[in-house]
Amino acid sequence: MFKVEDLHYSYPKNKEETIKGISFEIKKGEIFGFLGPSGAGKSTTQKILIKLLDKYQGMITYNNKNILELGGEFYENIGVSFEMPIHFSKMTAMENIDFFLQLYKKNNDVQSLMKKVGLWEDRDKMVSEYSKGMKIRLNIVRALLNSPEMLFLDEPTNGLDPTNAMILKDMIKVFRSEGGTVFITSHIMNDIDQLCDRVAFIVEGEIKEIDTPRNLKLKYGKRVMTLEYKENKKTIHKEFPMDGIGKNEEFLELLKNKEIETLHSGETTLEEIFIMVTGVGLNHES
């Protein structure tokens, strides 16, 4: 759906390039995660893809057309939800929605969307009375107002409690199951793991990895089995190579004779991969 080839970008006031020659594709019907430490260039790339920044080098096509040649119809087909919810706070949620609806030719079913995010009952409240979580949910409704074929989401679950985060993730999955395509950035690796078909890691304007979360886990994980068992009221921890595990006598003896507490393959988490690829820890406060 999107093809980005050798993209370079520098902000006018900066000497150094912010985006240093990245290439990737977003396939129709996939959820594509764009991950990286703060300042890596995620928002800049997203802004270029949605045509908010244009003086770049390289080639970007959307459905095989150069995005620079696309007119207003481009915005009929995409939905955008950025991290900071921006609404008219002195208007009610519905007044906000009505305002944005009339900008589009295609309209989604607002009542159904508002019910899905649990805001229908509060639709006539001023947005200034909304909590942060409510504003974020209203933001996603806004992004879906034109029934887009592609969604751009910047940190969509940031600031949501687990229940609301789950509602939002379910909406994103339903959107994909109905054929939609999603470009998402997040610092919450669990969400990324649950949602994304493929992820790219960007560090200082360069892409270091692109693959499925599963392939990355296989690549960065250790091929070992770890076993914890009880012996004389103590927990003993042992590691065995995955290769030939079925014939490893010591491992099999432990399985047969000991009280096993845990048994794991050495699969790593996306969070550990993030740290390995980017060299930067995740800030859990964000």
Ligand SMILES: Nc1ncnc2c1ncn2[C@@H]1O[C@H](COP(=O)(O)OP(=O)(O)OP(=O)(O)O)[C@@H](O)[C@H]1O
């Ligand atoms: N308008 C701007 N003018 C000049 N430099 C900018 C501008 N916006 C961003 N930058 C710089 O470009 C680099 C990439 O910023 P960007 O916002 O794309 O990072 P990010 O990966 O989205 O970070 P975060 O996770 O913190 O949102 C940073 O060094 C930032 O300071």
